[in-house]
Amino acid sequence: MSIGRMDLNLLKVFDAVFEDRNLVLAGRRLHLSQSAVSHALTRLRELVGDELFLRTGKGMAPTGRALAMAPALRDALRRIEATLGVEPFSPAQSSRRFVIAANDHVTVVLLAPLSAALLKEAPGVDLVIRPSTRLDLAEQIDLGRIDLAIGIFSQVPARLNTRTLLTHGEAILMRRGHPAARRKLQAKDLARYPLVTMSVGGQEEGAVDGFILERGLARQSEMFDRHALEEGLVATGLPPRLRVTVPHSLAIPALLRGSDMLSIVPASLAQALVRSGGELLMRQPPYPAGRSMLRAVWHRRNDHDAAHTWLRERVAAAAMAAGGGGDGQGARAAP
Structure with a gap:
């Protein structure tokens, strides 16, 4: 197919339909009628010799050809827009929607203050939070359906870029009035009292050493340092009792409340939970737990996108306010 036969506006229609999976929503994005979008898709189908999208009960489902085309075409469109300076970004006037992948820990610590800041600086900008625990996280970033993923990653492929937002260790949470609340926490307490931990995937999802690897991106699945915990309890001769494992922090x-269980959580989350309710106490682990880096990850094609750059700076500012900024020490727990 010769590029001379191609109306490049058809690629914008493809991009919008691929993003929204709906002709009406794509038309609103492009200021076109549904019939105009449908007509453009028909022309594009004739050019490439493939249906590209099939109507289903859940919307327009991309064909295999469309899935193969999407990353390169969307990358090319973003580069053209960046080169020509199309649609300069003005936060105060923008109505752009950003999609961020994050777990509830990150939402509490970073995205809540980020949302508050955006209400003042960019009242028309919308945030959509997707779960970073989804198994196709890397694919969604590749396809451009997620602008920014925030989490703990042990491995990031070269096609993605990263920025460290904050570093934090671990903390132990307990209820007020817990039998161990009036003294320094000891290793034997972690063996004596049942534990609550967070995990968003185990070996059945392909997790290895607490991380799930997909398309070169290794994301944290266990939200605590299991190795440090087990090593810290060696002297007691007793294993830890992981009584309850939850996929999110809201239940902790x-x-x-009303139990003698202890919970091992990221220190930044522990600080937020202690501040919000007043019913929990935070203590340092009685063993040398490792420190983790909370990072933002995005596709390199967005490096020079003015709106995306602005978003990354706002996220970094929220992390700085939370005690990070790339090298912050996060929350400190009482001994």
């Missing part, structure tokens, strides 16, 4: 205060 309710689980600890």
Whole structure:
């Protein structure tokens, strides 16, 4: 197919339909009628010799050809826009929607203050938070359906870029009035009292050493340092009792309330939970737990996108306010 036969506006239609999976929504994005979008798709189908999208009960499902075309075409469009300076970004006037992948820990620590800041600086900008625990996270970034993923990653492929937002260790949470609350926490307490931990995937999802690897991106699945915990309890001769494992942090205060269980969580989350409710106490682990880096990850094609650059700076500013900024020490727990 010769590029001379191609109306490049058809690629914008493809991009919008691929993003929204709906002709009406794509038309609104492009200021076109549904019939105009449908007509453009028909022309594009004739040019490439493939249906590209099939109507289903859930919207327009891309064919295999469309899935193969999408990353390169969307990358090319973003580069053209960046080169020509199309649609300069003005936060105060923008109505852009950003999609961020994050777990509830990150949402509490970073995205809540980020949202508050955006209300003042960019009242028309919308945030959509997707779960970073989804198994196709890397694919969604590749396809441009996620602008920014925030989490702990042990491996990031070259096609993606990263920025460290904050570093934090671990903390132990307990209810007020817990039998161990009036003294320094000891290793034997982690063996004596049942534990609540967070995990978003185990070996059945392909997790290895607490991380799930997909398309070169290794994301954290266990939200605690299991190796450090087990090593810290060697002297007691007892294993830890991982009594309750949850995929999110929202249940932890309710689980600890009225029980003698302890919970191992990221220190930044522990600080947020202690501040919000007043019913929990935070203590340092009685063993040398490792420190983790919370990072933002995005596709390199967005490096020079003015709106995307602005978003990354706002996220970094929220991390700085939370005690990070790339090298912050995060929350400190009482001994």
